[in-house]
Amino acid sequence: MRATKQTRRRVLQWVGAGLAASSFGTFAPSLLSGAIAIGRAYLSSPAGAGLTLVMLRAGIANSPVQARDWFQREVARNFADGDVVMVEGWMLARIEAQACAMLYLEAEA
């Protein structure tokens, strides 16, 4: 049970980092900590409160490569639809903020 959780967590971190990298390409060195900080801020904002992790429901952890394409499409779609959230001044696609939140939750777990 414990081994399964560790693996799942590592996969999630890896997927999350990949997803965040596809959004924040230039900032790869501080990527994980930056994304985690954004996730933390998002969760403590009114928009992020009570967030359910849609990412998990989408089953992305099972197929990271497809997940990345899916994520990029979702990000573009959020921006096209105007579905953005403000996190510490950053205007992010809702799905991006959710990905960061996932990273934060996993980092805390």
Add this chain to the structure above:
Amino acid sequence: MFIDARTLPQGTVLEAAVCIVGAGAAGITLALSLHEAGITTVVLESGDLEFDGATQDLDGGAVVGLPNYPLDTSRLRYFGGTTNHWAGWCRPLDAIDFEPRAGIPLSGWPLRRTDLVPFYKRAQKLCELGPFDYDDPDAWIRETGASGQKFDPARLKTAIFQVSPPTRFGQTYREALRRSEAVKVCLNANAVDLESNANASSVDRVKVKCLDGPAFSVRAGYVVLATGGLENARILLLADKVRPAGLGNDHDRVGRCFMDHPWFRRAAIARFTHPDPALPLMFDEVALRGTTVFGTLAAGTPQPAGEPVAGGFRIVMQRLYRVIDGIDSLRTVTGALSGLSVPAHLWDHLGSILEDRDAIADALYRTMTGWRTSPFAPAMPASGPVTGAVLDINMEQAPNPASRVTLSRKRDALGQNRLALDWRLSDVDRETYLRAQRMVALEFGRLDIGRVNAKPLPEAGWPSDMVGSRHHMGTTRMSDDPKTGVVDATGRVHGIANLYVAGSSVFPTSGYANPTLTIVALALRLGDELRRLVA
């Protein structure tokens, strides 16, 4: 021909078909047009051929509303006017700027853009620009060998600006006017009053005073005020002998609806997803087709459905070679502290503030002084991959009758009441600022150019580093209806047969473009009108 008005005998009466008051971009353009037609014209210019402090002081006044540049430094009072130090950025207004817009009271000109296009084309030449081609930015971009971004046209577009050398109207056109037999330019001649007939339906003469010299007057069939966006209103308000509220002011419109282009420095920072994104013309002025051009991001049209009503904007970008976390953090910390709350994650923020303290000192110094360089400038690479950009927002101000100039009690050396400028912005302007930030964030995100960190507006009021652009507009606005405007579509003051106004004071709305190309185009149009009337 040039005359030093100080040499005229006291009480002289000069006669001409047309009297133009003021020799800046508008006055000189009009004078050239009348000179071509051989129409006798007297141009009254307050200053001499060179700058003089005592004359410049006549422009002094109070700034009592939102902070703006002092009135005596935001314009120049000698032959050539403020074009003696303008920067030369030129662009016509967009078609949407001329149209009435739902939710923006008093919007809409009594002209369409197509009415002005022939005059814009002629204005291009006077401002020493290239072809009148502003509507196809991709054509300019292709010439750079790059390809631009496919912005959603309702959200954002590339706006092309051309850069004048910049034309110093007082130098470039001095010889033509010196040689003119029809046009007499009187230097050191301050128009101080407009004497009208008994029912103020026409102006009989313009009264003039020199600072050290005689008083005299000009009688002309037509009088044109071309003294700049503030002084045009001042002269009308001062002409209070027959109409106590001033000429053209029967409906209390003169001086109201003052507009500038509010300029918000560092209104946002963009971090690019990948270095060096394709944003051709956005960062540099480039020589193309015999002129110099650059681009800015600007408001798309029509505004996307469902967005709050807002005005036009442009976003001027400067490259960042290294993104500075500390400045973002400083912004968060000071923003939270000024709202008396402790920001979340203070520890992280303080860390990045300490790391980037040179960059922060530099940014603060430059913000406070308005200078472009500072002794604290960190060793930042001036080249290398561009990883982000600082975004300034420069935007349209919606017409607002409460934003105005009035006569103050203070007087100048000629005994004339000085102006007080009460600059005010409205809720529509807040939406315009937010729209600019939101549109660039959405489009940078959608096209995967990068992400935008937006500087919030204070809950009430405006950021302390907001400045104007020294573009004074709207104080004698144009409208078909005398209840909502001072001049009609030709520039004639409502109710006065022979009095006209030239310059940006007649703009009913301001768009986001710099005003001078439109000022020159309107002056050429008025020139044609006067040529027709005088003939």
